[in-house]
Amino acid sequence: MGHIQEPFLDSLTNSNNNEEGNNLIIFVGGLSDEEKEVNVFDYAKRAQWLRAAVLGANDGLLSTASLMMGVGAVQKDTKIMILTGVAGLIAGALSMGIGEFVSVYSQYDIEYAQMKREGNESKKEKLPNPFHAAVASALAFGIGAVVPLLGAAFVEDYMMRLGVVVGVVSLALLVFGGIGAILGNAPFMKSSLRVLIGGWLAMSVTFGLTKLVGHDGV
Numbered sequence: 001m002g003h004i005q006e007p008f009l010d011s012l013t014n015s016n017n018n019e020e021g022n023n024l025i026i027f028v029g030g031l032s033d034e035e036k037e038v039n040v041f042d043y044a045k046r047a048q049w050l051r052a053a054v055l056g057a058n059d060g061l062l063s064t065a066s067l068m069m070g071v072g073a074v075q076k077d078t079k080i081m082i083l084t085g086v087a088g089l090i091a092g093a094l095s096m097g098i099g100e101f102v103s104v105y106s107q108y109d110i111e112y113a114q115m116k117r118e119g120n121e122s123k124k125e126k127l128p129n130p131f132h133a134a135v136a137s138a139l140a141f142g143i144g145a146v147v148p149l150l151g152a153a154f155v156e157d158y159m160m161r162l163g164v165v166v167g168v169v170s171l172a173l174l175v176f177g178g179i180g181a182i183l184g185n186a187p188f189m190k191s192s193l194r195v196l197i198g199g200w201l202a203m204s205v206t207f208g209l210t211k212l213v214g215h216d217g218v
Contacts, residue, residue: 053137053140054176054179054180055137055140056100056136056137056139057141057143057144058176058195059092059141059144060089060140060141060142060144060146061144061145061148061172061173061176062169062198063088063092063145064085064088064089064092064147064148064149065147065148065165065166065169066202066203066207067084067088068081068082068085068148068149068152069162069165069166069203069206069207069210070209072158072161072165072207073208073210073214074211074214078161081152081161082152085149086149088145089141089145089146089149092141093139093142094138096137096138096140097134097135097137099137100136100137100138101130101131101133104129104130105130108128108130111127112124115127144172144176147169147172148165148168148169151167151168151169152165170196170199170200173195173199174192174195174196177191177193177194177196178191178192
């Protein structure tokens with residue numbers, strides 16, 4: 001009986017191993033490339049539009065707020081401060097959109113040329129889309145730029161207006177930094193604080209230097 005059980009157990013073990021191996025082969029080999037990409041999400045594929053959107057929002061927020069803070073350092077009039085922000089929003093959104101389009105289109109041309117040399121043009125649809133990146137960047141810039149404008153639009157007192165702008169911009173920086181960290185699977189706190197500190201630095205330097213230039217009458 002012992003002679004019967006031992007081969008039987010060996011065959012059962014081998015059978016289980018084979019079944020596991022076959023299942024693994026079926027699971028991996030039976031999936032198409034597209035299904036594998038769905039099952040195993042690659043965060044790097046978010047990089048193109050995520051970079052355009054997050055950078056656009058941060059640029060819109062910081063550049064517009066810094067412009068408003070800089071003008072606010074030498075001009076206490078609310079209308080002038082708001083007009084400066086609106087001009088910064090329009091010019092910045094157009095600049096970001098066009099710059100992103102040119103940059104991504106250059107990347108597209110380089111990668112597509114490489115695909116043609118390798119005879120691998122079937123994957124052309126996986127290349128970055130310049131139009132999507134440009135629109136995402138321009139819209140994100142506009143969304144970011146609206147934040148300090150709304151913060152300053154309804155406050156008449158000069159000092160309070162500056163404080164409100166800094167407050168709402170700081171909150172928005174934390175939110176944008178957190179969103180970027182979540183979508184990019186990056187450390188939440190580190191990403192948020194990095195964006196916040198950078199924003200404070202940009203606004204304070206712009207305010208200080210403009211105040212200095214305006215005080216010296218240059």
